[in-house]
Amino acid sequence: MQREFASREDLIAYVTQVFPGAKGAVSETVGGRRAALHKLAQLQPHAYGDTRNYLDGAVTHLSPYLRHGVLTLAEVRDYLQSQGYPWSVVEPFLRQLAWRDYWQKLYEQWGEGIWQDREPYKTGFTAADYGEELPADITNGTTGLLCMDSFSQELQTTGYLHNHVRLWLAAYIIHWRRVKWQTGAAWFLMHLLDGDPASNNLSWQWVASTFSVKPYYFNQENLARYTQQKWCMSCPHLAKTCPFLGSYEQLHKRLFPHAEFPQSHSRLGTRR
Amino acid sequence: MPNFPSPTLVWVHGDSLSPTNPALLTYPDAPAVWDEELLNQWQISRKRIVFIYECLLELPVEIRRGNVMEKLTQLMQEYGAQKLVTTQSPSPRFQHICQELSRQFTLEILAIPPLIPPQKYLDLKRFSRYWKVAEKHIYPH
Ligand SMILES: Cc1cc2nc3c(=O)[nH]c(=O)nc-3n(C[C@H](O)[C@H](O)[C@H](O)COP(=O)(O)OP(=O)(O)OC[C@H]3O[C@@H](n4cnc5c(N)ncnc54)[C@H](O)[C@@H]3O)c2cc1C
Numbered sequence: 116m117q118r119e120f121a122s123r124e125d126l127i128a129y130v131t132q133v134f135p136g137a138k139g140a141v142s143e144t145v146g147g148r149r150a151a152l153h154k155l156a157q158l159q160p161h162a163y164g165d166t167r168n169y170l171d172g173a174v175t176h177l178s179p180y181l182r183h184g185v186l187t188l189a190e191v192r193d194y195l196q197s198q199g200y201p202w203s204v205v206e207p208f209l210r211q212l213a214w215r216d217y218w219q220k221l222y223e224q225w226g227e228g229i230w231q232d233r234e235p236y237k238t239g240f241t242a243a244d245y246g247e248e249l250p251a252d253i254t255n256g257t258t259g260l261l262c263m264d265s266f267s268q269e270l271q272t273t274g275y276l277h278n279h280v281r282l283w284l285a286a287y288i289i290h291w292r293r294v295k296w297q298t299g300a301a302w303f304l305m306h307l308l309d310g311d312p313a314s315n316n317l318s319w320q321w322v323a324s325t326f327s328v329k330p331y332y333f334n335q336e337n338l339a340r341y342t343q344q345k346w347c348m349s350c351p352h353l354a355k356t357c358p359f360l361g362s363y364e365q366l367h368k369r370l371f372p373h374a375e376f377p378q379s380h381s382r383l384g385t386r387r
Numbered sequence: 388m389p390n391f392p393s394p395t396l397v398w399v400h401g402d403s404l405s406p407t408n409p410a411l412l413t414y415p416d417a418p419a420v421w422d423e424e425l426l427n428q429w430q431i432s433r434k435r436i437v438f439i440y441e442c443l444l445e446l447p448v449e450i451r452r453g454n455v456m457e458k459l460t461q462l463m464q465e466y467g468a469q470k471l472v473t474t475q476s477p478s479p480r481f482q483h484i485c486q487e488l489s490r491q492f493t494l495e496i497l498a499i500p501p502l503i504p505p506q507k508y509l510d511l512k513r514f515s516r517y518w519k520v521a522e523k524h525i526y527p528h
Contacts, residue, residue: 206526
């Protein structure tokens with residue numbers, strides 16, 4: 116296939132022509148080792164630990180490069196070491212890198228089994244209670260919830276979502292819309308530039324509770340805090356009809372009326 | 388590509404798109420095959436293909452497209468190669484293709500430098516158990 120292109124536009128036109136089945140937008144994120152090393156050089160391990168749960172936090176956007184082996188996890192670690200950072204500074208970041216390693220190791224063991232529920236749902240529902248189809252208002256971004264509509268659009272146009280956004284969107288799809296995690300996971304894989312069967316599916320299972328002791332869910336206060344109210348401020352649902360409104364206890368009763376699980380904090384690269 | 392028959396061919400797949408990929412470092416001349424079946428199976432969007440294509444353009448490889456098994460077999464014949472080299476991947480699809488290939492050719496699968504050294508026993512029940520071991524080996528401290 117062709118290797119010489121005058122510009123990115125040229126390449127895009129060529130791909131469009133030879134892969135007519137591949138639809139949708141093109142991301143601004145550029146592939147390749149050069150771009151990966153450039154992103155690596157911008158890594159701020161000090162700020163990372165304190166801010167990574169915030170949408171405007173110092174996350175690295177290295178995921179598409181790590182996913183496709185443009186950079187290896189070991190290379191990133193060695194880079195940190197070469198910069199002389201002590202363990203206390205790099206620990207939060209390395210813990211996140213390790214999540215990828217952990218999921219890959221499970222993938223080696225389970226293979227296609229990562230598409231099956233690893234454990235039963237702990238939500239008080241069974242797998243049969245969850246729908247197979249992704250509701251069109253989610254993919255079209257017309258739920259009316261400014262946050263979720265914006266997340267859906269961002270996924271489809273940029274191919275990247277912040278970790279916290281992935282958690283919220285996955286939780287919304289599974290627990291509020293009662294859709295099977297497999298359906299949501301397949302949708303993410305289509306669009307994420309870092310789409311990885313292991314990291315993606317097992318994170319979805321973690322949110323669903325089929326690979327954790329309880330479901331992951333969130334409330335409006337949590338979303339508003341880590342987004343600096345970006346969507347809530349102008350959302351017509353904010354005060355009364357927002358489905359995320361309420362305390363964790365209230366949401367537990369509403370979403371999982373038949374389920375018993377501890378109310379303690381959850382962690383998957385993030386805290387409540 | 389060399390214009391003389393090379394005894395070895397490198398297969399670069401989508402889990403290892405780096406010029407520092409151990410197979411490329413060991414055997415510098417290589418074709419890469421675009422795994423079209425997989426793209427269809429996942430309904431991969433245009434933005435992902437462009438990203439992967441851009442990664443490929445920085446590698447010293449020939450880009451082929453189609454069924455991986457067929458293309459690799461064809462390329463082995465074209466180049467008169469006896470041995471095929473690639474890098475490891477946990478993907479079951481990759482394992483399956485390798486099984487098939489190793490029936491026909493000498494296949495060498497090179498390891499990617501790991502994040503933590505291989506352990507005799509590693510508990511993967513939950514991340515916390517894995518991390519208890521991993522944090523001891525991941526970084527000097
Ligand atoms: C529902 C859901 C789906 C996900 N799907 C994917 C996916 O398909 N591919 C993917 O690479 N990650 C996935 N993740 C994990 C995580 O959200 C992304 O790796 C991260 O947001 C990528 O952004 P970053 O590179 O800026 O991350 P940073 O915070 O800068 O982290 C650095 C690197 O560490 C790794 N990492 C960080 N957090 C995690 C995590 N929780 N699990 C696994 N690896 C992690 C990634 O390789 C990442 O590039 C998913 C998470 C959820 C909740």
